[in-house]
Amino acid sequence: MSNATFPVSKALQKKPLSPNTNSVSREAAEEAVRVLIRWLGDDPSREGLTDTPARVTRAFGEWFSGYSESPADILSRTFEEVAGYDDIVIVRGIGFESFCEHHMAPIIGTAHVAYLPDRRVIGLSKLARLVDIYARRLQIQEKMTAEIVNSLQVFLKPKGAAVMIRADHHCMSTRGIRKHGTDTVTSSFTGVFRSDPLWQQRFLHLVGLC
Ligand SMILES: [Zn+2]
The missing domain is CATH 3.30.1130.10 (GTP cyclohydrolase I, C-terminal domain/NADPH-dependent 7-cyano-7-deazaguanine reductase, N-terminal domain)
Structure with missing residues (x-):
């Protein structure tokens, strides 16, 4: 051919859009993770989960670096x-x-x-x-x-x-x-x-x- x-x-x-150039801020992404945790039925402010939104967005940045x-x-x-x-x-x-x-x-x-x-x-x-x-x-x-x-x-x-x-x-x-x-x-x-x-x-x- x-x-x-x-x-x-x-x-x-x-x-493609990248985490560095798109219009969604890291803060907004972390808030979305908090919403998801609340939707699951857990409390995003409890000790074990307070840093989770930041960790999740960092991990997503790596998993979706493509x-x-x-x-x-x-x-x-x-x-x-x-x-x-x-x-x-x-x-x-x-x-x-x-x-x-x-x-x-x-x-x-x-x-x-x-x-x-x-x-x-x-x-x-x-x-x-x-x-x-x-x-x-x-x-x-x-x-x-x-x-x-x-x-x-x-x-x-x-x-x-x-x-x-x-x-x-x-x-x-x-x-x-x-x-x-x-x-x-x-x-x-x-x-x-x-x-x-x-x-x-x-x-x-x-x-x-x-
Ligand atoms: Zn599937």
Whole structure:
């Protein structure tokens, strides 16, 4: 698939709101936590809970730091001096923590990220950082999978990119249907991984799924 026909998500281009630049103050966020504690039936002014709103907003700032980071920034530094290397590059087993956008419940999982370079490569740690940028936002697994593969394709312009994610959704295991031990697997492919079954097979073989 050529880049010209590749659907570039509007969301990829948009600079997201970050805790540092949005219009909601830290004080307002802490007050919202107090309201939630009162709604649960507890007293936010009791000793054990007085510092909780500040701790929660700090923790949320960390869990949702992906809103203040841009994939374009981390994928902009590339290298061409690779001694003719032209095979698949894959980082397997990238652990991540995310939160589902429907319940704000944890999604704990592992991502495998690969691309077939078109001369240019990026630092391997950038693939893990790319996963974190999207994991540290409110998510559904399907969207996160597509966003990672699409941003690789758009900003690195490889011959193809492939992403597979396996995750445990706490909104399904700790509430609602309460099914423990299940996991959800999603995958997304661009370029040769989408158009050529042999490249897709190689990716699946490398992640241990065939
Ligand atoms: Zn959910």
